[in-house]
Amino acid sequence: xxxxxDHFRQEFxxxxxxxxVLRFGxxxxxxGRLSPYFFNAGLFNDGESLMKLGExxxxxxxxxxxxxxxxFGPAYKGxxxxxxxxxxxxxxxxxxxxxxxxxxxxxxxxxxxxxGSPLQGRVLIIDDVISAGTSVRESVEMINANGASACxxxxxxxxxxxxxxxxxxxxxxxxxxxIPVCAITNLDDLLSYLQNQPGMANNLHAVEAYRQQxxxxxx
Numbered sequence: 075x076x077x078x079x080d081h082f083r084q085e086f087x088x089x090x091x092x093x094x095v096l097r098f099g100x101x102x103x104x105x106g107r108l109s110p111y112f113f114n115a116g117l118f119n120d121g122e123s124l125m126k127l128g129e130x131x132x133x134x135x136x137x138x139x140x141x142x143x144x145x146f147g148p149a150y151k152g153x154x155x156x157x158x159x160x161x162x163x164x165x166x167x168x169x170x171x172x173x174x175x176x177x178x179x180x181x182x183x184x185x186x187x188x189x190g191s192p193l194q195g196r197v198l199i200i201d202d203v204i205s206a207g208t209s210v211r212e213s214v215e216m217i218n219a220n221g222a223s224a225c226x227x228x229x230x231x232x233x234x235x236x237x238x239x240x241x242x243x244x245x246x247x248x249x250x251x252x253i254p255v256c257a258i259t260n261l262d263d264l265l266s267y268l269q270n271q272p273g274m275a276n277n278l279h280a281v282e283a284y285r286q287q288x289x290x291x292x293x
Contacts, residue, residue, distance in 0.1 A: 082133045083263045086230075089130070093123055096231075096264075098277045104205055105237075107288060110280035111264070113231050115151060115202035128158030130258045131228060132166070135159070135198065138256035140226040143195030145172040148213045156200045159228075175216060193217055196225035203229055204255070206237075207247045214251055226253050232260035235288040242290045261285060 090096035094117060101112035118127045135142075147156025153174045160172040171191030199213045204227070214224045227247060232255070237243045244255050265285065268278035 082130060082137075083259045084267050086130045086258045087264055087267045089126060093118060098274075098280070107235075107284075110277065110284050113203065113233075115155070115230050124154060124158045125161070127155070127230075128160075128162035131155065131159045131200070131230070132162035134256055134258040135228050138226070138228070138254070140198060140228075140254055140256060141196060142198035142225050143171075144191055144193070144197055145170060145200055146193065146197045146213060146217060146224075147172065147174040147200045148209050149175050149177050151202050152200050152209075155202065159200060175213075187216075188220065193220035193222040195222055197222050198225055199227045201227065201229050203231055203233065204243045204247055207243055207250065210247050210251065214253075224251065224253055227255045229255065229257045230259070231264075232257040234261040234285075234290055236290055240290070245290065261289065 087096065090113065095114055097112050097114075098110060099112070101109045103109050115127075118124055145156045145160055147153050156172045156174055160170055163170045173188055173190035173193055176187045176189060193216075197217045199210060199217075201209055204210060210227055217224045229244075232242070232244050234242055234244070237246050239246075241249065244257070247253075248255055261281070265278070265281060268274050268281060271278075
């Protein structure tokens with residue numbers, strides 16, 4: 075990958091802020107919390123951004139050590155993500171098959187809900203974030219139903235905050251599905267980045283306060 079292993083996490087945060095994918099302010103989460111930051115991967119919405127995003131994912135996946143045979147991206151955001159990651163790996167000499175699902179089964183042509191390579195072997199699920207873990211659970215069920223096995227999940231950012239209980243959404247996915255989760259970056263990385271940005275002191279204090287209230291230990 076283009077990023078050095080020790081730096082890609084911080085580089086990704088700078089990239090996300092530049093593209094206004096990672097924003098600061100006051101945002102209401104699905105849990106009803108007022109978060110001082112918001113991440114929307116859907117705003118990586120041009121060719122160059124998607125190309126770089128795929129490279130960041132590929133770097134994180136490679137560093138994680140998760141062994142896999144193919145990639146799977148749940149509709150809808152996962153479709154562009156999984157394609158960009160497959161391209162990033164191919165550019166580095168690793169031609170990896172990928173697939174994604176339709177929201178509704180197609181009753182003509184090739185039919186079915188799976189598009190791309192047949193689901194087989196060890197399948198790595200690709201998503202942007204994990205909120206309630208519903209998308210991961212549905213993906214695991216789909217992969218199992220096709221005779222393959224889910225071997226892990228790769229996401230862009232781990233918010234490292236409590237879900238319904240003491241565990242984070244990522245920790246719940248790890249526990250409930252018995253598979254590892256890797257992320258390009260997480261809340262710890264974001265705090266480290268903000269600590270080195272003198273002009274973002276107010277954002278740093280807000281994120282630190284939020285972590286004190288809702289944070290969990292690293293997933």
